[in-house]
Amino acid sequence: MTFKEALQNDTKVFTNPDEFxxxxxxSRSDSNVNVLLDKEQEPETGRMIDVLTVAVSDVVxxxxxxxxxxENNKYRNVSPEPIPVGECMLMIRVENDGL
Numbered sequence: 001m002t003f004k005e006a007l008q009n010d011t012k013v014f015t016n017p018d019e020f021x022x023x024x025x026x027s028r029s030d031s032n033v034n035v036l037l038d039k040e041q042e043p044e045t046g047r048m049i050d051v052l053t054v055a056v057s058d059v060v061x062x063x064x065x066x067x068x069x070x071e072n073n074k075y076r077n078v079s080p081e082p083i084p085v086g087e088c089m090l091m092i093r094v095e096n097d098g099l
Contacts, residue, residue: 015055024052024068024075026059033058037070040091050075052092053085062092074098 015021015034024035036053052068052075059066066077075094082090 015053022070024054024070027067028059028061028063033068035068035070037075050094050096052094053089054092056084056088056090059090059092062090067097068094 015036017023017034021034021036023032024037025031026033033054035058038051038053039048040051041047042049052070062077062082064077064080068075068077074097076097077092078095079093082092085091
């Protein structure tokens with residue numbers, strides 16, 4: 001197994017809803033994807049912001065304004081350039097628009 005294959009397998013474990021992840025409906029693909037939902041401190045302001053971490057392969061074509069629905073909350077992508085987490089995942093800044 002290559003290192004990249006090992007990372008891809010680890011990604012599946014981390015985002016698995018039976019482990020650390022949650023299921024999110026992704027508007028661009030009109031399908032469910034597994035994500036990590038968390039809060040991070042914004043360096044510029046110090047305020048806490050919502051972030052989703054997701055497998056790159058699950059959000060092909062991701063654009064600002066795309067939405068994710070997680071546990072009856074609608075999160076809108078506000079990241080023009082998501083932050084890569086290794087080669088297999090992206091961290092996406094989102095805003096909770098409710099439902």
